[in-house]
Amino acid sequence: MRMDIQIKNITKEYGRLKVYENFSLSVPEQKVTCILGPSGCGKTTLLNMISGLIKPDSGEFNGFNHQSISYLFQEQRLLPWKTVWQNIDFVIKDIYPKQQRAELIGSYLKMVNLDDFKHYKPNQLSGGMKQRVSIARAFVFPSDMLLMDEPFKGLDMELKISVLNAFINLWQQDLRTVIFVTHDIDEALYLGDKIYILGDLPSRVKQTVNIPIPKSERRYGEGRLKEIKEELLGCQCNERNELSLAKPMNM
Numbered sequence: 001m002r003m004d005i006q007i008k009n010i011t012k013e014y015g016r017l018k019v020y021e022n023f024s025l026s027v028p029e030q031k032v033t034c035i036l037g038p039s040g041c042g043k044t045t046l047l048n049m050i051s052g053l054i055k056p057d058s059g060e061f062n063g064f065n066h067q068s069i070s071y072l073f074q075e076q077r078l079l080p081w082k083t084v085w086q087n088i089d090f091v092i093k094d095i096y097p098k099q100q101r102a103e104l105i106g107s108y109l110k111m112v113n114l115d116d117f118k119h120y121k122p123n124q125l126s127g128g129m130k131q132r133v134s135i136a137r138a139f140v141f142p143s144d145m146l147l148m149d150e151p152f153k154g155l156d157m158e159l160k161i162s163v164l165n166a167f168i169n170l171w172q173q174d175l176r177t178v179i180f181v182t183h184d185i186d187e188a189l190y191l192g193d194k195i196y197i198l199g200d201l202p203s204r205v206k207q208t209v210n211i212p213i214p215k216s217e218r219r220y221g222e223g224r225l226k227e228i229k230e231e232l233l234g235c236q237c238n239e240r241n242e243l244s245l246a247k248p249m250n251m
Contacts, residue, residue: 010056069144080122186221
């Protein structure tokens with residue numbers, strides 16, 4: 001039985017700057033949870049605490065201790081002297097035998113439509129292709145949880161949709177627990193099963209949005225997602241109001 005992972009009563013300060021104070025939320029397993037909010041509201045700080053890179057001043061992360069984690073950054077962080085194949089192989093070379101690595105890498109490259117580019121180096125790839133390599137690399141590592149720190153930022157619309165679709169394709173083959181931070185509402189609506197909308201510092205959850213629409217039925221910025229976006233932008237809801245989008249909201 002899947003259980004939600006709990007972040008409970010987290011407080012984090014930097015000098016006089018209070019980023020979080022008694023902050024709590026739950027993360028459903030094998031779903032995509034989006035943390036949506038403006039720049040400077042502490043989204044990256046939250047990921048860094050989840051990953052253990054920094055420690056909270058107080059509070060608990062229940063259920064995270066035994067989770068192995070992959071990280072997908074805004075920057076691709078590919079090794080420039082290695083090929084696409086070698087960049088992916090690098091993260092699993094001490095985990096799987098050679099033949100199994102070859103099968104895994106080949107499978108993931110096909111899923112992100114890069115099989116023909118496996119011998120290319122990063123400087124021979126477009127920005128979108130590099131990010132698809134990064135996504136394949138994050139999934140090929142045998143983690144329980146994937147943390148994503150605005151990995152689609154800076155891509156033009158066509159490339160962004162291509163990369164988002166590559167992510168969805170991989171995720172549907174391997175339902176990992178994903179925590180995805182972004183300031184882009186369209187990205188959150190396209191990928192998220194659950195969206196937490198954060199406010200200003202000290203950061204608190206202003207709204208929680210559940211999206212039951214299957215990812216295969218979503219169209220970026222169109223249809224029901226467009227309607228939901230307009231509803232959210234026009235909704236003057238109190239903090240902590242739970243919005244279930246299984247049914248249309250009144251405008």
